[in-house]
Amino acid sequence: MMSREERIVGMVEIRTVSEFDINEEIHQHLQVLLCECFGGGYPVDRIYFKQMPHVRFLAYKEDHLVGHIACDYRVMNLNGERINVLSLIDVCVSFNMRSQGIGSQLLKKADGFCHDRDIDYILLFADEPDLYERNGFQRVQNRCKWLKINDKNQTTYGIGNEVINELMVKAVGEKCWEEGELDLLGYLG
Structure with missing residues (x-):
């Protein structure tokens, strides 16, 4: 059965689920939530955009999936130095559950x-x-290099190489973030 860590926050239960433990029921609920939150651009045949994550934080209210964060544990290169990063992907909360603190609860769980x-930073890309x-989290201005993947x-x-204004980081280790070159050593996410 699923190995999970659970935490009750108010009326919301946040579960930590390894990608290996996603069963058909969770898969179906995730598909609905992700398509609701990200619209027609989200793949309808899978529960990831470009690459499967390692772990997910799932927010449930009264046994209904209402929020989600996917996480990749990655090595990146910041100005020639190797850093360990938890990359947050597809952060979302169901439309009818927004402005109730669920997004913050999920982010606190990730933190x-x-x-x-052995994680130096949490990293994500955010339009809002x-x-x-x-x-x-803080916005940072780094020239990023990444592997371009056709999500369809x-x-x-190809390889992308540009400053991405949506890049945000939070230090969770003892290292201080630096501006400069960030090589994601993989896809953008």
Whole structure:
């Protein structure tokens, strides 16, 4: 059965689920939530956009999936130095459950997950920074290099290299973030 860590926050239960433990029921509920939150651009045949994550934080209210964060544990290169990063992907809360603190609860869960682990930073890309800034993230201006993946047919088609204004980070280790070159050593996410 599913190995999971659970935490009750108010009326919301947040579960930590390994990607290996996603069963058909969770898969179906995730598909509905992700398509609701990200609209017609989200794949209807899978529960990830470009690459499967390692772990997910799932928010349930009265046994209904209402929020989600997917996480990749990755090595990246910041100005020639190797850093360990928990990359947050597809952060979302169901439309009818927004503005109730669920997004912040999920982010706090991700932050707590990082403590006492070999993780230097939490990283994400956000069009709307307000929620993340309220939870300790900061916008940074780094030239990013990444592997371009066609999300429709899942093929590699090049290397991207530019400043991405949506990049946000939160230090969870002892290292301080630096501006400069960030090589994601993989896909953008």
